[in-house]
Structures are given as C-alpha cells and as structure tokens.
Amino acid sequence: MIPRRMKRRPAAWMAIKNELKHRWMLPLRRLEWVFEWAAYGLSRWSFLEVLEYLGRLSVLIGVIFYFSESGDRIKQRHYQAWQVINTSQGKGGSGGRIEALQELNADKIPLVGVNASSAFLQGIGLERANLLRADLSAADLRGSSLRFADLSYANLHSANFRGSDLEHAVLSNANLTDGDLVGSDLAGAKLDGADFTSADLRNANLQSIAWRQIAAIKSANIAGAKNAPDGFREWALKNGAIENANSAD
Numbered sequence: 001m002i003p004r005r006m007k008r009r010p011a012a013w014m015a016i017k018n019e020l021k022h023r024w025m026l027p028l029r030r031l032e033w034v035f036e037w038a039a040y041g042l043s044r045w046s047f048l049e050v051l052e053y054l055g056r057l058s059v060l061i062g063v064i065f066y067f068s069e070s071g072d073r074i075k076q077r078h079y080q081a082w083q084v085i086n087t088s089q090g091k092g093g094s095g096g097r098i099e100a101l102q103e104l105n106a107d108k109i110p111l112v113g114v115n116a117s118s119a120f121l122q123g124i125g126l127e128r129a130n131l132l133r134a135d136l137s138a139a140d141l142r143g144s145s146l147r148f149a150d151l152s153y154a155n156l157h158s159a160n161f162r163g164s165d166l167e168h169a170v171l172s173n174a175n176l177t178d179g180d181l182v183g184s185d186l187a188g189a190k191l192d193g194a195d196f197t198s199a200d201l202r203n204a205n206l207q208s209i210a211w212r213q214i215a216a217i218k219s220a221n222i223a224g225a226k227n228a229p230d231g232f233r234e235w236a237l238k239n240g241a242i243e244n245a246n247s248a249d
Contacts (some may be wrong), residue, residue, distance in 0.1 A: 038111075069122045078109060083166040085114060102199065104130045137175075173215075187227070196220045202245070215242045 016033055020026060081100035088095035097119050102109060118138045129149045137157040144164045152172045160180045167185050172191035172247040184203045192213040199220045207227035218240030222233065237243070 078104060080106065084117065088119065089115045090117060092120060093116050097121065098124050101126060136166075156224070201225055211235075 010033060010107045016029060032057070043228070047111050069154055081104050084096045084100040088097055097116055098121055099113070100112065102125055105126050105128075106115040111134060112130055112132045112193075113134060114131065115135045115205045116139055117135045117189070119136075120140045121136075121144060122140050123143045124141065124249060125145045126149055127145055127147045129146065130147075131149055131151050131154055133155075134151065136159050137247075138159060139153045140160045140162050140163055143164045144161070146169050147165050147167045148169065149166075150170045151174050152170050154171075154174045156171075156174055156179055158178045158180075159176070160181050161184045162182045164181075164184045166189055168183075168188040168190075169186070170190045171194045172190055176199050177195055177197040179199045180195070181201050181204050183203045184201075186206040186209055187205050188209065189208045190208060193215045195215050196217045197219060199217075199224045201220055203224040203226065204222075205226045208230065209229060211229060211232050211234075214238045216239075217236050220236065220241045220246050222228075222236050222241050223245040225233070
C-alpha cells in the first residue's frame, strides 16, 4: 500500500492574521495559508493516489517490455555487426570488423565462411570461434588470440599470425601457404591436411602439435621452432622444409 497522509484542516485566516506580530509578513503568510488549503484539499483527493499507482504500474510495464524485447535488440545488434563485416569485404583496415567479430563470437554466433580477407585485425580475440571455411587471406592478425578456434578449411594464405596464440586451434585442411607464423603459439594445434608451403614458422611453439597428417610443408622455414615433437624436424626437412634463421623479416 502507498501510505497516504491526510493534511490537518488549516486555521481560519482571521485567527492567523491576529497572531501576526509584524504587518510586513502579512502577504507572505497569506500566500502560505493559500498553499496550506491547497495541500489540504489535494490530500483528500483519491484521484491523486490512483495516479501514483498508475505511475508505478507504468514503470513495471516498461521493465516487462524492456526484457520481453531483449531478443529483438540482440538480433538487431547481430544484424548491424554482420553489416559491418559484409560491407567491408575486400577492403584493408579494420572498418569496425574487430569489434563486430568479437561481439558475434562472444554471443556464440558461428562465423562460418566469414570473409575478412586483407583486413587489419591485429590483436583480435576470437577464442573458440567457429571460423570454418573462413577467408582470412592476407589479413593482419598479429598478436591475436585464436585459442581453440576452429579454422578447418580456412583460407589463411599470406595471413600474418606473428606472435599470435593458436593453442589447440583446429587447422585441419587449412591453407597456410606463405603464412607468417613467426613466434606464434601452435601448442596442441590439430594440423591434419594443413598446407604450410612456404610458411614462416621460425621460433613458433610446436609443442604437442598433431603433425603427422600435414599435407605440405615444402619451403616452410622451421628455424628455431620450439618444443617440436619427436620426429617432426626430420620429417619436415625430408619433405622440403628449410632452416634459415637469417631469413628477412
């Protein structure tokens, strides 16, 4: 219940007038007396109490509508993110794609087949993203985090992954030809069918990689590769890989 306090009936004006000691206060006291009567009258008006109830009810209805429409707002946000990504296809720079891709991934929206070729995506965080068949060719992904991301069948030709975290990423059948993976972390990555032709793997962390089914590694530079599994180096060199620590950066 909304507490309702009834005002006490104001005294008659003549009684108040006779109590005044200073005549100059008469206009001010008269005005106050008028307001006292107004407050007294309104305190007895139930319509105002109804209005107060309606005001609180409108707030409650607004809250209900806000949450009931949250799904539509999320869809609108996703639509705008996809608009940013699609209208920037084939263009350099970020164009808002970093934020758009991260937002969609945070909401667990699959990024299957997304086209961000040649985009500037340095430092992007797409952990556990579904990037199946994505086109990130020639994209700048330096210092990015793609841990546990699924990049199966992705086009990563000439992509720059320097210093990136690809731990446990799925790179099955991915095209990594001419890719720059210097100093990247590929620990535990799944590389079945991946093509590393002419890729730069210098100083990359290759701990526990699933390498035995790599499709191609010809001309790939594995100089300084860290924690490579037993047999990987010998296999890679036998299949055309090179070790050139002085390769131009």
